[in-house]
Amino acid sequence: MTSVWTRPSRPAKSPALSRPQIVRAAVELLDAQGMDALSMRRLAARLGSGATSIYWHVANKDELLDLVLDEVFGEVPLPEPEASWREAASMFAYGLRATLFTHPWSVTLIGNRVTVGPNAVRLTARLLETFTGAGFQGQFLDRASSTLLAYVLGATTPEVAWRSMMADSGTNEHELFEAGREVMKQTARDHPELLARYADYEGKDATIVRALVFDFGLTCVLDGLEAHLRRSGASPSPFPAPEGGPPPGTDRPEGLKGAR
């Protein structure tokens, strides 16, 4: 049983190519042109080297993708330990979402591989600390952080799919909205209530709409977690949440204030 994470990077004196360099170039290529554009030959071209030279530093493409994915996790801002747990969890959620947006291809990767790289580990460790501070204990620590992670990942996935569909069809948000209506008219003929729902978003800024959807779900998840804490009678965090929801302005990042 071997893994990228056990086998050390080749000695640091590598003259022309190095593992971190390769990974960085791969991320750049992926960001610029997407998953399909990442081939060993193209990556090598960007590095100014031969295609097969890469295989000295990395066992195969799959392993390279493992490294690349962990690089993404390294960009996710760590939750602040001194904040209230709701605030820390919120910030983490928004941070992860933002990171996945800047590297849309990473969502696909997450579905294909188990993530055990150092950056991912550090992130989950911090998440556990956060929930420990909130009052979760034992297996409930994993359950709580898994729940939060699952929500963010699952909420972001379709958003990314939308964005990348826009990107490689070359259309903008509005055109796609209209096109969607056309498809709807046919495929949702038996579901008039769906068309009504669709019409509700006419002329609205899709980015804001999606952010509100995300925020609503996040609030639900956090409320649910808080309900568990109350049920289990855990000692609360140093900043107990007041009745009727979190204090205004702590949960939502700047851009969203008053955007109801």
Add this chain to the structure above:
Amino acid sequence: MTSVWTRPSRPAKSPALSRPQIVRAAVELLDAQGMDALSMRRLAARLGSGATSIYWHVANKDELLDLVLDEVFGEVPLPEPEASWREAASMFAYGLRATLFTHPWSVTLIGNRVTVGPNAVRLTARLLETFTGAGFQGQFLDRASSTLLAYVLGATTPEVAWRSMMADSGTNEHELFEAGREVMKQTARDHPELLARYADYEGKDATIVRALVFDFGLTCVLDGLEAHLRRSGASPSPFPAPEGGPPPGTDRPEGLKGAR
């Protein structure tokens, strides 16, 4: 702007090949051998036809994948309209999870394409009905169902990654657990609390553990949704949830009873 869903299937009198037949064969192939094994040539071989004949019924591989994914959504059991909304939502969540498990490759597909096939549409329509019955209104209908969907998708994704990793490394759950511990020892050296968490699962049945994690998160999401209903003072569903959580046995499917 064209799409598979607007352009009709070729006339039904197709002698040797037909679109549904192709899709069915593709699903079988994917189930048996996974995403990498699906090539047009192999698919054609399974159909007993030439590789390029498929292109008469389907524009390209991407379009085929759209069809295949919607086929998966067709297998998800629809939420029962007459059940209480919590029960309906729970059943839907477990149903979707189970379906994604029997077609692990579909998780990858969801990350890459926007899903607007007829089966997916029917499913979301039913989901909207369910939440309408629960008392959600207007845009909160979408927000609620998006939240539930996001959680299930995000929770299932890593589980699927695990399973498929087991599948194509040929190892069983226990061996992978041990191997994971080895990797942990190195990569989580700075995070001793993580190792403690890991040790907590020694000897436990991973399938049950994961099911409990899933159930916990689902309860959180449902509790959070219910909290929103209470806050907004919505008229409750015909089966109001009693204080202190749902009645025992309605939320959890059979296999999980008393497995705490």
Add this chain to the structure above:
DNA sequence: GAGTGGAATCGAACACTGTACGAGGGGCGC
């Protein structure tokens, strides 16, 4: 029945993929 037109199938070919292999270069310690 002969003939015709379109529906459907298919083989060959193209540009591209990941990677195994082995030949080489270049800098180091002796």
Add this chain to the structure above:
DNA sequence: GCGCCCCTCGTACAGTGTTCGATTCCACTC
């Protein structure tokens, strides 16, 4: 100078999605 080992790279192979044009086959009209 010599050998050694790290590293690079060209070549080659099997396989990919898809285009194109030729071919088959069936349902129809005369």
